Amino acid sequence: MSTAGSVVSTGLDVERIREDFPVLRQTIHGKPLVYLDNAATAQKPACVVEAIRKFHEVDCANIHRGVHELSQRSTAAYEETRVKARRFLNARSKEEIVFVRGTTEGINLVASSWGRKNVRAGDEIIISALEHHSNIVPWQMLCEEKDAKLRVIPMNDRGELLLEEYEKLLNPRTRMVAVGHVSNALGTINPIAEIIQMAHRAGALTLIDGAQAAPHMHIDVQALDSDFYTFSGHKVFGPTGIGILHGKAKLLDAMPPYQGGGDMIRTVTFEKTTYNDLPYKFEAGTPNIAGGIGLGAALSYIHKIGLGKIAAYEHELLTYGTEVLSGIPGLRIIGTAREKAAVLSFVMEGIHPHDIGTVLDRQGIAVRTGHHCAQPVMDWFHIPATTRASFAFYNTMAEIDALGAGLRKVQEVFA
Amino acid sequence: MMDDLYQETILDHSKRPRNHHSMQDANRKAEGYNPLCGDKLRLYLKIENDIVQDASFEGSGCAISTASASLMTESLKGKTRAEASKLIDKFHELLTTDTPVTKDLGKLVVFCGVRDYPARVKCATLAWHTMKSALNGTGEQVTTE
Numbered sequence: 001m002s003t004a005g006s007v008v009s010t011g012l013d014v015e016r017i018r019e020d021f022p023v024l025r026q027t028i029h030g031k032p033l034v035y036l037d038n039a040a041t042a043q044k045p046a047c048v049v050e051a052i053r054k055f056h057e058v059d060c061a062n063i064h065r066g067v068h069e070l071s072q073r074s075t076a077a078y079e080e081t082r083v084k085a086r087r088f089l090n091a092r093s094k095e096e097i098v099f100v101r102g103t104t105e106g107i108n109l110v111a112s113s114w115g116r117k118n119v120r121a122g123d124e125i126i127i128s129a130l131e132h133h134s135n136i137v138p139w140q141m142l143c144e145e146k147d148a149k150l151r152v153i154p155m156n157d158r159g160e161l162l163l164e165e166y167e168k169l170l171n172p173r174t175r176m177v178a179v180g181h182v183s184n185a186l187g188t189i190n191p192i193a194e195i196i197q198m199a200h201r202a203g204a205l206t207l208i209d210g211a212q213a214a215p216h217m218h219i220d221v222q223a224l225d226s227d228f229y230t231f232s233g234h235k236v237f238g239p240t241g242i243g244i245l246h247g248k249a250k251l252l253d254a255m256p257p258y259q260g261g262g263d264m265i266r267t268v269t270f271e272k273t274t275y276n277d278l279p280y281k282f283e284a285g286t287p288n289i290a291g292g293i294g295l296g297a298a299l300s301y302i303h304k305i306g307l308g309k310i311a312a313y314e315h316e317l318l319t320y321g322t323e324v325l326s327g328i329p330g331l332r333i334i335g336t337a338r339e340k341a342a343v344l345s346f347v348m349e350g351i352h353p354h355d356i357g358t359v360l361d362r363q364g365i366a367v368r369t370g371h372h373c374a375q376p377v378m379d380w381f382h383i384p385a386t387t388r389a390s391f392a393f394y395n396t397m398a399e400i401d402a403l404g405a406g407l408r409k410v411q412e413v414f415a
Numbered sequence: 416m417m418d419d420l421y422q423e424t425i426l427d428h429s430k431r432p433r434n435h436h437s438m439q440d441a442n443r444k445a446e447g448y449n450p451l452c453g454d455k456l457r458l459y460l461k462i463e464n465d466i467v468q469d470a471s472f473e474g475s476g477c478a479i480s481t482a483s484a485s486l487m488t489e490s491l492k493g494k495t496r497a498e499a500s501k502l503i504d505k506f507h508e509l510l511t512t513d514t515p516v517t518k519d520l521g522k523l524v525v526f527c528g529v530r531d532y533p534a535r536v537k538c539a540t541l542a543w544h545t546m547k548s549a550l551n552g553t554g555e556q557v558t559t560e
Contacts, residue, residue, distance in 0.1 A: 352478060354535065355479070358532065371452075371453055
């Protein structure tokens with residue numbers, strides 16, 4: 001594959017796109033920044049930075065119930081993001097879109113609110129061997145509290161879930177199947193449509209952790225028929241501290257509030273409180289207004305570029321990246337699923353990931369090293385940690401070449 | 416390029432760690448764990464008449480943590496418990512403060528580059544946290560967190 005030319009066959013003008021990201025215009029230790037830590041957080045385009053600045057400089061006020069101009073402006077801008085998030089997920093209505101701090105809070109909200117009401121002793125919750133800690137621990141806590149059982153879908157050595165084993169785990173006691181759409185540690189894209197169908201056949205609900213999928217592919221919660229779907233703003237080029245939980249209205253309606261406070265109520269007396277309608281019932285307290293507005297700008301930005309084009313281009317990055325890394329002796333890619341997002345997790349013979357990370361950093365290349373908050377995944381492969389390069393649509397083939405050269409330098413240092 | 420951190424002595428000790436084995440007649444043992452990278456280390460000491468007669472370690476980690484454990488076990492031998500404790504303080508000072516490097520650290524001065532890499536300080540101190548636990552005889556697993 002050639003590295004020449006910024007407009008690749010997928011029709012994405014990457015050089016033009018890179019101009020939208022101010023952070024990319026810098027050198028690190030004297031070398032151009034090569035940012036390959038997108039699965040941890042994605043960089044922010046200028047339009048997101050500008051939307052947050054404008055809110056603070058021009059429109060700043062608390063939302064809802066204010067009759068003054070600024071409050072109306074901030075309310076409109078914040079609520080506009082809910083409409084955009086509905087479109088982003090193709091949810092049935094904006095009432096199904098709940099603002100949360102991020103994916104972690106989205107999962108905790110469901111485990112806590114839905115789980116406490118619906119899970120009883122002896123019930124079962126299914127997760128998978130690929131999960132991030134945030135889709136393990138909330139369910140573990142729930143199971144401990146309710147004396148329920150946590151069951152785990154195993155995977156093969158490519159990092160693919162074993163659906164025939166999953167089928168065996170499903171039974172009338174299964175209440176919830178909570179799985180990631182895309183694995184953060186390995187990049188595996190799980191067949192969630194099938195996973196959801198199978199859960200429903202067994203009478204269980206589903207929660208999809210979409211943190212790693214939302215930046216990279218079309219999501220249609222109606223077509224998937226997921227019961228809950230959650231993702232983080234900061235991984236879709238928006239700010240940190242804001243995210244989205246989608247839930248089917250009839251499920252959200254039947255759930256008790258997650259937290260109590262302002263905004264989530266209709267009437268309060270010392271004797272009794274009645275709760276607000278969806279989605280406000282789940283949004284206690286002044287939210288992250290600036291974050292919500294920034295997320296709206298990010299969703300518009302992605303929409304403008306087009307997730308179809310993004311997915312096609314990132315697939316080229318993955319193919320070329322896999323080819324470059326495979327050519328490095330002593331390097332082993334961890335996670336070789338047939339369906340994969342643009343994530344390359346790997347180990348190198350005799351060289352610890354932290355040393356790889358430090359030597360790459362000195363060459364301006366940012367990767368993540370460690371267990372990626374997925375210790376069970378590391379345990380399964382009998383490794384303490386990996387080095388992970390994760391890509392976004394602003395990455396280039398030339399940056400993959402830089403990674404390849406950087407890794408050869410690593411080998412020189414530790415030869 | 417990397418000379419400030421990965422000095423020759425560090426690379427040498429990471430590739431060929433000294434005292435890298437278990438010890439049957441150890442009378443002090445401790446385990447160290449760095450949850451950040453999953454590195455685990457087991458330290459063995461043989462202390463007689465208040466003097467560290469022998470020191471060794473098991474476990475694998477990054478170049479910095481392996482070299483640190485290797486050089487630490489070398490420098491411990493023949494030291495009294497009080498001297499060993501003092502060395503721990505001096506080593507921490509070397510990594511975490513801007514004070515000028517003193518001569519009495521011997522070979523350990525090669526770790527002075529680590530102070531410019533805050534994310535790597537815990538790699539260098541894992542063995543030393545573990546040594547402190549072994550010296551104090553608690554024997555519990557210590558973590559860098």
